Amino acid sequence: MCGIVGILGTHEVAPALVEALRRLEYRGYDSAGIATVNEGRLDRRRAVGKLVNLSDLLVHDPLAGKSGIGHTRWATHGAPTEGNAHPHRSGPVAVVHNGIVENYKDLRAELARHGLTPHTDTDTETIAMLAQHHLDTGMAPVEAAFATIDKLEGAFALAFLFDGEEDLMVGARKGSPLAVGHGDGEMYLGSDAIALAPMTNRITYLEEGDRAVLTRTGATIRDAEGRAVTREVRTISMDAARVDKGGHKHFMAKEIAEQPSVLSDTLNAYLTQDGIALPGPGIDFAALDRLTITACGTAYLAGFTAKYWFEQIARLPVDVDVASEFRYREPPIPPRTAALFISQSGETADTLAALRYCRDKATALYGVVNVPESSIARESDLALPIHAGVEIGVASTKAFTCQLTVLLLLALKAAEQRGHLTPEARDKVLAQLRALPGVLNTALGRDQHIEAVAQELAEARDILFLGRGAMYPLAHEGALKLKEISYIHAEAYASGELKHGPIALIDQHVPVVVLAPRDGLFEKTVSNMQEVMARGGKVVLITDAAGAESAGAEAWKVIQMPEVPDLLAPILYALPAQLLAYHTAVAKGTDVDQPRNLAKSVTVE
Numbered sequence: 001m002c003g004i005v006g007i008l009g010t011h012e013v014a015p016a017l018v019e020a021l022r023r024l025e026y027r028g029y030d031s032a033g034i035a036t037v038n039e040g041r042l043d044r045r046r047a048v049g050k051l052v053n054l055s056d057l058l059v060h061d062p063l064a065g066k067s068g069i070g071h072t073r074w075a076t077h078g079a080p081t082e083g084n085a086h087p088h089r090s091g092p093v094a095v096v097h098n099g100i101v102e103n104y105k106d107l108r109a110e111l112a113r114h115g116l117t118p119h120t121d122t123d124t125e126t127i128a129m130l131a132q133h134h135l136d137t138g139m140a141p142v143e144a145a146f147a148t149i150d151k152l153e154g155a156f157a158l159a160f161l162f163d164g165e166e167d168l169m170v171g172a173r174k175g176s177p178l179a180v181g182h183g184d185g186e187m188y189l190g191s192d193a194i195a196l197a198p199m200t201n202r203i204t205y206l207e208e209g210d211r212a213v214l215t216r217t218g219a220t221i222r223d224a225e226g227r228a229v230t231r232e233v234r235t236i237s238m239d240a241a242r243v244d245k246g247g248h249k250h251f252m253a254k255e256i257a258e259q260p261s262v263l264s265d266t267l268n269a270y271l272t273q274d275g276i277a278l279p280g281p282g283i284d285f286a287a288l289d290r291l292t293i294t295a296c297g298t299a300y301l302a303g304f305t306a307k308y309w310f311e312q313i314a315r316l317p318v319d320v321d322v323a324s325e326f327r328y329r330e331p332p333i334p335p336r337t338a339a340l341f342i343s344q345s346g347e348t349a350d351t352l353a354a355l356r357y358c359r360d361k362a363t364a365l366y367g368v369v370n371v372p373e374s375s376i377a378r379e380s381d382l383a384l385p386i387h388a389g390v391e392i393g394v395a396s397t398k399a400f401t402c403q404l405t406v407l408l409l410l411a412l413k414a415a416e417q418r419g420h421l422t423p424e425a426r427d428k429v430l431a432q433l434r435a436l437p438g439v440l441n442t443a444l445g446r447d448q449h450i451e452a453v454a455q456e457l458a459e460a461r462d463i464l465f466l467g468r469g470a471m472y473p474l475a476h477e478g479a480l481k482l483k484e485i486s487y488i489h490a491e492a493y494a495s496g497e498l499k500h501g502p503i504a505l506i507d508q509h510v511p512v513v514v515l516a517p518r519d520g521l522f523e524k525t526v527s528n529m530q531e532v533m534a535r536g537g538k539v540v541l542i543t544d545a546a547g548a549e550s551a552g553a554e555a556w557k558v559i560q561m562p563e564v565p566d567l568l569a570p571i572l573y574a575l576p577a578q579l580l581a582y583h584t585a586v587a588k589g590t591d592v593d594q595p596r597n598l599a600k601s602v603t604v605e
C-alpha cells in the first residue's frame, strides 16, 4: 500500500525514479510524485492519477538532480489530490511514506504551538513538519530525522531528503517493508527489491525499527534502540524481479496462464521420492488438537478451503477467520493449537497483527507466504513458501492456487502423521497432484468458451455464485474476483443456504454461477440449481463431463472442466472462476490490473 523509492545516483535520477515507481504501481495508483535535490535545492513534481500523468508532467516540467525520492500513493488520509500527493515537504525536508501515522493529530497540535501549520489533509505531512521543527532547533539532518521517527506511532516506511544535502538520504522501517539497495557508487531505498531490480540485485532488507543513513558510499543501519547493526546484503535472483506481461494483454492474464508452471514449482519444492517434505524442522501435526487459520481476502478463502481438507482428511479441527476480525476479537487459543497465517505479500497489516497476537499463545506460528523475506515469513516459526513468483495483478490468481497447493500438502502431511492416511493412499494422491499441472493446462484451453460466457455476464448488474463443500469457499473466491475487477455486484452462498433467504433475489436478470464437479454432493447442488431455474434464474454450470451429461441440458451455459479427483477440484475450479472474472472485466473495459480503489499490498488496517 503505497510504494516508496529513493536514489542517491551518479546520473539524473528522475527517469530511474519513475521506472522504479512503475514497478511499484501495483501498491497504489491514486497519485505519484518525486522530489530531488539539485545544486543543493530541494524541488518536487506531483500528479494525480496514474504514474503516466507524472511522467507526462516531467516532460513539460523536468526535474534535475542526482538524488531523489519518489512515491506512488494509495490514499489513506485525504483525497487523492495533488496537494495530498507525496513527497510531502516542509521547509528544507521532503518525505515519502508508506503506512499510517496514528498520532498525527497530537503531533499537529504540538507543532502548531511552534507556529507550524499543515497545508494538506495527510498524516505524512506531519512527519516533514516535525523534521523541520527539529532542524529549526539546531539539529543536524540525521539527528532531526531520528528524533522525528522516535515520535511517530503507527506503521511506516519512510525516506527523507534534505535541502542542501545531495549525498544523504535517511530511511526507516516500522510495520511497512523497506529495502536498501547497494549499487556502484550509488545507493537506493525501495519498498521492495522489484522496484530496485533495474539498478541492483544487492539488497539489504531492513528489520522492524531499523533506521538507515545512506550516502553514495554505503549505508549505516541502527536498530530501534539506536545500536549500530549489520544486516545481511543478499543477492536476489533477477528472475524473481521480472515484471513484464510476457506477451499478454494484462498481468492478470499472464498470471492465470502461468498457473500450470508455477504449480509445478510449488510441487517440486515440497515433493520428494519419499513423500511430502516440509522445510526446516517441519510440523508435528500429531501433537496438535486444533489449527487456527487467519488471513485476508483471497488468502482467507484459501484458508477456508483448507479447513475442509484438514477436517476431512486429517480429522484436525480448524478455526478460520479474517484477520481484521480475529485480531480485535482476541479469541482464546486453546492448548495444543498451532496458528497458521496465509499471505501472498507477507505484509498485510491485519494478518501480521493477528500473528503477533498469537505469538505467546499458540503452540507454533506458521506462515504460508509468497515473499520469503516478508514480515510474516520472518516472524513465523516456520515459513512455508508457495513459490508462485512475483504477482503483479492486483487480483490474486496464481498465488491463490499455489496457496491451495501448499495447504493441501500440509493437510495430507497432517493426515499421514495423525494416522488417517496410509502411505499407499498418500502416494496415490501425490501422483494425482503431480498430474495436476497438465490438467490445469487442459482447463486453460477452455478460455475462448469462458470468454464467450463472460461477454453475456458483463451485461448483468448482480451475479450469484453457489457451491457446496470445498466449492463453497471457491464460490466466494469467484464472487470476490468478479466484483473487484469488473465492478459487478457478486455474492456467494452455500448452495444449501439459498432457500433461507437469498433465493428471493432470483429472477431472469440475476445469473447464478454454480461450481459443481460431479462429486458426492453433486445431486444436492443440482437440486438447488433446479430451485433457481424454477424461478427463472439463469444458471452457468461449471462442472465436469459427467456433471454436464447429467444436469447440463437445463443450464443456461455450461463450462466443462477436465475430470479431477474430488480433493483437487478446488485448485482446478479456481481457473474458470478467474477467467470468468477476467473476461467479464475486459468486456466491461475496466482497468483489470489496477482496479479502482484497490492496492495489492494492504499494509494499513
Ligand code: F6R
Pocket: 296, 297, 298, 299, 300, 342, 343, 344, 345, 346, 347, 348, 351, 394, 395, 396, 397, 480, 481, 484, 600, 601, 602
Ligand atoms: C483479491 C486479493 C486480496 C488479497 C488480500 C490479502 O484478489 O488479492 O483479497 O488476497 O488483500 O493479501 P495478502 O495475501 O498479500 O495478505
